[in-house]
Amino acid sequence: MTSVFLRRIGLYALWLFAIGAGLVIVLDYENASGSAGSAPSRWISGTSIPLDASRDTLIMFAHPRCPCTRASLGELNRLLAQSGGHIVAHVLFFRPPNYPADWTHTELWRTAAAIPGVTVQDDMNDAVARKFGAETSGYVLFYNPQGRLLFRGGITDSRGHAGDNAGESAIISLALGKPAAVTQTPVYGCSLLDETNSQSNAVQ
Numbered sequence: 001m002t003s004v005f006l007r008r009i010g011l012y013a014l015w016l017f018a019i020g021a022g023l024v025i026v027l028d029y030e031n032a033s034g035s036a037g038s039a040p041s042r043w044i045s046g047t048s049i050p051l052d053a054s055r056d057t058l059i060m061f062a063h064p065r066c067p068c069t070r071a072s073l074g075e076l077n078r079l080l081a082q083s084g085g086h087i088v089a090h091v092l093f094f095r096p097p098n099y100p101a102d103w104t105h106t107e108l109w110r111t112a113a114a115i116p117g118v119t120v121q122d123d124m125n126d127a128v129a130r131k132f133g134a135e136t137s138g139y140v141l142f143y144n145p146q147g148r149l150l151f152r153g154g155i156t157d158s159r160g161h162a163g164d165n166a167g168e169s170a171i172i173s174l175a176l177g178k179p180a181a182v183t184q185t186p187v188y189g190c191s192l193l194d195e196t197n198s199q200s201n202a203v204q
Helices: 002-031 069-081 107-113 127-131 166-175
Strands: 056-062 087-095 118-124 139-143 149-153
Touching: 056 069, 056 107, 056 127, 056 166, 069 087, 069 107, 069 166, 087 107, 087 127, 107 118, 118 127, 139 166, 149 166
Parallel strands: 056 087, 087 118
Antiparallel strands: 056 139, 139 149
């Protein structure tokens, strides 16, 4: 009787340990930021993205099959709604070479295209992302009309997390001509160069 009881206690202990370890892994993943890259301090001309002469220009680089990016697009929608029309926004979706257009035209593409005032386009083989130093989906760059970098980073607090965050607040403040508490934040998302990001939880 005692030996059966001890075995049960041991199994319960292993079960609790496995649950705890799983939670630690999930939390580590959610809070692990991606590579921020190195953004140019001045606007790079000669790309498919024009610098607006009268309003601030925002670029978000995104992977069309990264589930974390859904939250970034939701925050972009909120951000633009609070910016008083002072921002011109572009979302560029990574498209590997020799892949058809419908590979990028996922739910995330449709979500981005539905945001008022946002221009969406393919970024073939990350050509524009490479010039601007973007490496992680959800990475945002924010330039003023003179081409000076005002902010770079993510607009979520963790992977897939929606809600108020430092990046979003900073861009809204800058767009309204107010000082920002931060000019750089971590970015949470998938690698922009990951062609295999089509797991069961990826956005189709």
